[in-house]
Amino acid sequence: MKLYKTVEGPVVEIERKFYQVGADDFDALLNRDDLAEFLQAQARPDQATVQTSQLLPPIGSQEVWASGVTYEVSREARFEEAKEADGGVFYRRVYNAERPELFFKANAFRVVGPGGVIRIRRDASWSVPEPEFVVVANRKGKIVGYTIGNDVSSRDIEGENPLYLPQAKVYNGSCSLGPAVGISDERLPTTTEIRLVIEREKKEVFRGTTSVAKIRRSFETLLEYLYRELEFPVGAYLFTGTGIVPPDEFTLRSGDVVRIAVDSIGELVNTVE
Numbered sequence: 001m002k003l004y005k006t007v008e009g010p011v012v013e014i015e016r017k018f019y020q021v022g023a024d025d026f027d028a029l030l031n032r033d034d035l036a037e038f039l040q041a042q043a044r045p046d047q048a049t050v051q052t053s054q055l056l057p058p059i060g061s062q063e064v065w066a067s068g069v070t071y072e073v074s075r076e077a078r079f080e081e082a083k084e085a086d087g088g089v090f091y092r093r094v095y096n097a098e099r100p101e102l103f104f105k106a107n108a109f110r111v112v113g114p115g116g117v118i119r120i121r122r123d124a125s126w127s128v129p130e131p132e133f134v135v136v137a138n139r140k141g142k143i144v145g146y147t148i149g150n151d152v153s154s155r156d157i158e159g160e161n162p163l164y165l166p167q168a169k170v171y172n173g174s175c176s177l178g179p180a181v182g183i184s185d186e187r188l189p190t191t192t193e194i195r196l197v198i199e200r201e202k203k204e205v206f207r208g209t210t211s212v213a214k215i216r217r218s219f220e221t222l223l224e225y226l227y228r229e230l231e232f233p234v235g236a237y238l239f240t241g242t243g244i245v246p247p248d249e250f251t252l253r254s255g256d257v258v259r260i261a262v263d264s265i266g267e268l269v270n271t272v273e
Helices: 026-030 035-040 072-085 088-096 155-160 162-169 219-227
Strands: 002-006 009-014 017-020 063-068 101-106 131-137 143-151 175-183 193-200 203-211 236-242 257-262 266-272
Touching (some): 009 035, 026 035, 072 155, 131 219, 143 219, 143 236, 143 257, 155 162, 175 266
Antiparallel strands (some): 002 175, 009 017, 131 143, 193 203, 193 257, 257 266
16 A cells, blocks of 8 residues: 555555545654554545645655665765775775665655655756665654655765765755655565656656665664664654666756656656756
8 A cells, every 4th residue: 555645634545546544644644553554444435535646745754864885886886986085995895884874864844745846956067866765664663664765966076075975965855755655564575676767858868777686785774773873753764775876977957857666656756956
């Protein structure tokens, strides 16, 4: 089942039918111990509705965090972009280390939703989308579902000096989520794919695919480190790394359309400002 956040309130999709959820507080909803059962109970004929086109980011007031260098392709891309600054070795080390890289990505109010506008920094010359599986966890650190995320990044800024990572990753319009949260406390099958398509002037300029099988660390391990010394009273959203890297000569441009799809969740579509 999929949980959407709309202007009318939460909506659950079950077997391609949509039902208004009898709860308005998204934070409280994601932290119900009986979340799946509660949502299943909303599938009553009197609750049936139509899918709204006015989707909001499927998040309450949770913080959004991210983990880096969890795919081999990301390790090599980061090594290449930072080697002139003598920082590339750190990315190879963290890929093999026991402790993962974790960093803050966005407050909920900065998150862009489906159909929204993402941005490239005005002081960056090399910007890319980073399509990622996003784990949705409740206040106890338990996985309640998954969504799609776009960790828009300025590779030239991060490559100049790894200490510039917050500026390369955290700015207005750099984080999008959606279209829904796929509700499940089970692991995503390793065959689950995430697909990226970038369109420019209505023509496809890049396409890439990766899968859960290629991620080095388990989602549970990443969450354990995130929650180890931090409290998240209403839960957290955790990006789990990118396994799709456009070629070095590629950079996003204003007007580009970025499409990220996962069959069990849907398609997140954003336009670049």
